[in-house]
Amino acid sequence: MNATLRKLFSFNGGVKPQTNKLDSTREPIAQLPLPAQFVVPLHQSVGGVPIPLVSVGQKVLKGERVGAPDGNYSSAIHAPTSGTVVAIEPRLMAHTSGLTMLCVVIEPDGKDEWIATEKLAYHSLPADEVRDYLRDAGVVGLGGAVFPSHVKLKAGKNTPMKTLVINGAECEPFITCDDLLMRERPELILRGVAIMRELLQAEEAVVGIEDNKPEAVASMQAAAAKFEHIQIVAVPTRYPAGGAKQLIRVLTGIEVPHGKRSTDYGVQCFNVGTAYAIYEAIELGRPLISRIVTVAGNVEKPRNYEVRFGTPMDFVAQHAGVKAGTDSFVMGGPMMGFRMPALDVPVVKATNCIIASSPALFPPPPPEMPCIRCGECARACPTDLQPFEMYWHSRAKNFGKTQEYHLFDCIECGCCAYVCPSNIPLVDYYRFAKTEIWARERQKDAADSARVRFEARNDRIEREKREKAEKLAARTAAARSSAITSGDAAINATEDDPKKALIAAAMARAKAQKADAEHAAPVAAPAASTSESQPNAGEQP
């Protein structure tokens, strides 16, 4: 099908930063040797943290599940190669916070031996089972949001699925992993798209690719000739054309309003890398254990690599030849990326790009100056927000107001900060406000539940007291008053005493146990007693 047949729409705002994409597209995707160790974080996607399935010392095969999804809103984790689990412990995460998370550390045995893999006969299975299968294969959105794909592969309740939008726009500077994947493996991507279209029962699938990638458009178009109802469309190059809502707008003209989902309008959006992962999972039976990663920035030979999850970032970057002056890595692009806390953090499912950063490449930002309310940011915002208002209220920690200005519709694309003449790091303020609001919500939920439980407990205690009093009253009525007063006292005494006696006995037992334990460790005991006796000795003379 021809790209010109489709009427295209456009979104407001956006910017045109320098793309810096050429260098990393000169060479084909390369494979990497095995590193000495894989550090596979268990939590690599949105949703519940997977539960470890292996133990230290256990042998695993390539593709064997090492983390089971925690509930349906979660995704499994697999071993990237065959080898031995040498540790399951918290390690530094590929996250700006510099915090640790539970990781499975695997030492490769060099054989790189797969588990038994088998094609899934998905035509004959109910859609729910295919979705469960994808969850257990660890397939998540590879565009950067890492949202579990099986959750998204479901049409809205009332609206039939019309258009499946496949995102090959890749608008962020430096990143070329989707570009190379589309050049080299177009047919396999489209086979994944066909599977998704069938699962969603969508009428058509449209692949949107920015028109600065003519090679990718050509190779995808050539492959699409063999498929029905799949159209390849070149879209104008303007950041952030690869935002899900922006691409949906460009390709279908539908503007998804605040608080609605695209499925309510019969549209769903996936990344090309995700389509490829779905092809591998279903047609080859291979779980998601690797992805294409662009290595760019301050390196000799920027290039794309097929990297297994858990490979240390510096191991990957070494192959591209890290140049002197590199002080840190940025994961993702320069607009939306995050600075990594260390060079050896592992590559995860969200890692589409590693940029070796140096002071020369990304000089420290010029000092922040006051907002002059020029409105440039509002003109650049692709989601039609008022960034300066959100900035103002985030800065004043006036979080209610930021939400009135729809802070949570902000996709953190960075267009506003890019154009701001006062160099205000606007997105940092939004991220600060968002995490603050989430923390407050968590606190409020906890307080509400504590209030309910506290009141329920008080009610229960009141009720028990009342019931006791009622029982007592009934007894009083049955017996003579003098007998009761003495009897009652007796009851109280016997009720109290045995309890106290029991506790005393239990305490004595606990003490005896402790004493036993001390005897078992005679070295420690005398040392303790001498240190205790010394001050006493000093006091006596």
Next chain:
Amino acid sequence: MLIALLAMLGLAILIGASLGYASLKFKVEGDPLVDKIDAILPQTQCGQCGFPGCKPYATAIANGEADINRCPPGGDDGIHKLADLLGREYKPLNAEAGVEKPKAVAFVDENTCIGCTLCLQACPVDAISGAAKQLHTIISSLCTGCELCVAPCPVDCISMQVVEETVDTWKWRYPSFQLKPVATRNAA
């Protein structure tokens, strides 16, 4: 003249009656001020304020019987919010009530617990599960960190452990301003 007077009188009676009816019909149950104050208090139910729980403290504040600076878990933030709500002056936390600490939850040392149920009875939010002579355990997602279970334990097996930050609860820091060195440094 008489007609005008009668008309005004009639109007007055009518409006008075409808206001009276409305006040009965739309009577607000409970005290809305107490609920508003209670919504600000952290619901730790620790009693450090000197009242048996957050609601009683809220009631006392509403009645003007207690100061707004007696809740340590609510901290400075909470005092500011109370001051804003009530139009009172902000005061720093009353040290008599306690100090603001990072949020912690209780842990039972499983090797020492004798199953006496004393902590179970002390917990204001039923966050401890166990039965007589059985090992007790704390459901940490429900624990408010009030520390009321620590003292009653006859074998001292309950300890408070600070809740560590995780990637999910981590907060983006407030964008800081670059401070430039000032030239007057030499003069000092």
